[in-house]
Amino acid sequence: MPETSAPRLLGPAEVRELAARLDVRPTKQRGQNFVIDANTVRRIVRESGVAEGEVVLEVGPGLGSLTLALLEVGAEVTAVEIDPVLAAELPATIATFAPHQAERFRVVLADALSVTEIPGPPPQALVANLPYNVSVPVLLHLMALLPSLEHGLVMVQAEVADRLAAPPGSKTYGVPSAKAAWFADVRRAGAIGRNVFWPAPNVDSGLVAWTHREPPTDQVSREEVFAVIDAAFAHRRKALRGVLRTLAGGAEQAEAALRTAGIDPLTRGEALGIDEFVAIAVALHEAAAVPRGSA
Template sequence: MTETSAPRLLGPAEVRALAARLDLRPTKQRGQNFVIDPNTVRRIVRESGVVAGESVLEVGPGLGSLTLALLETGADVTAIEVDPLLAAELPQTIATFAPGHVDRFRVVLADALAVTEVPGPPPRALVANLPYNVSVPVLLHLMALLPSLEHGLVMVQAEVADRLAAPPGSKTYGVPSAKAAWFADVRRAGAIGRNVFWPAPNVDSGLVAWTHHAPPTDRVTREQVFAVIDAAFAQRRKALRGALRELAGGAEAASAALATAGIEPLTRGEALGIDEFIAIAVALAEQAAAR
């Protein structure tokens, strides 16, 4: 292999050999299911739209399957890994399987939910196989933390993928869908079977693609809008007049804010899009300012 050759991707034999050398026992606690199919990681990268020279953030690189496919595009990759064993091994894996691409890769030992900055050039794309148990909090945290992100694609549990991409009024629409809509246009980008992982998870996976847009308002903060969303879905079957009572400071105040926003008080949160949640937040802020 020459230094200018393309990376070699990890297949089942390579993944199991790496795991055996590290005496690695994947844990459910950290959602460790490693992709063993090169065609799958190439598909993820293709769907992500990552191009040569782009700065990419990856979360949970594990043994490096997706990392190598990202480097294959010519992208610059920063990977955040919470497992010290995996984070320490990853540079050696890149040096072995992609020796001509080492200078375009860095790994950060950190919890993605707790990071406050990311070293290197500001990332334009987020591409990740996210641990199922923290996928939504990680995605929303990084969208909020990194305004440089323009687009991305994440692999998550199929049910979570449905929720993230759900439109208002659908059965799967909820807090993840509404909050993600603040940051981006979100869409389902395909399904992933269980047999491309080791160990195989007991659920199917889905791909979620998103394209960043500017904050939809500057009249209220994101936190104010998210407080309305959280209250609206805290008791999903409850009408907004009751669901917003505590946040508004009483049922009358909640009804008045909904009237100002042009929303029927018996409407449920699942029927509202991000613009309606913003209208309620604005009305509540105006009420508070008038007191």
């Protein structure tokens, strides 16, 4: 690193002192659980693979624990924070604990779930302790919004981590797994205990790492494929012929599209990967383009 003085990271005393001074009380509504262990944020940054000079998007920086660890490895950090009190304080915290890295930090007061642009240079990585109550929608929204993202690592509820990284056919495979696979190759990257947070959550946490992949098709839109995924898992124990009938315009049309896609109409959605969902969407799209009764 070019800086001669590394950032000081936040520990339990610093986190509680900052929270008390700001009169911040972590809320379940915003999924706020602040990391108080320096080794944990260093581990997150290490597992993320973020390199010196990379532009990193962080969501929900809170009091700045993970932010400081990202700055420590030489990253440039854009932090999106929904809480105006926390967002206003972050620059001062960075100036105090990482004065030599402060020029590589910017904060954006916004809701990551509805943000439409990220100021500054396009981020190459997403590293975040995501609010548990909106973790999947936020992750999918940012993957769709920012094609510049090449890789990332997020900390989420352990159960959600399992779902995001689940392969087709497994018990935890579902909508999050299938949709995330449109954007990236996803894997489970470890577990995080409850005692590294303040306040301690009632659930365990997991790390999910991902690497960007190009969209699996340009024949149909992402929205068309996601509509098939949503329909397939609306009644996950039912055969695709039945659950896709509304989308296809009838059970016979659904069966015809499935056969065109090379899929047994009695298959369940939980058995299919992203490429199979794409094939179904393409078949439905092509069938819709042919007028009824045409040869």
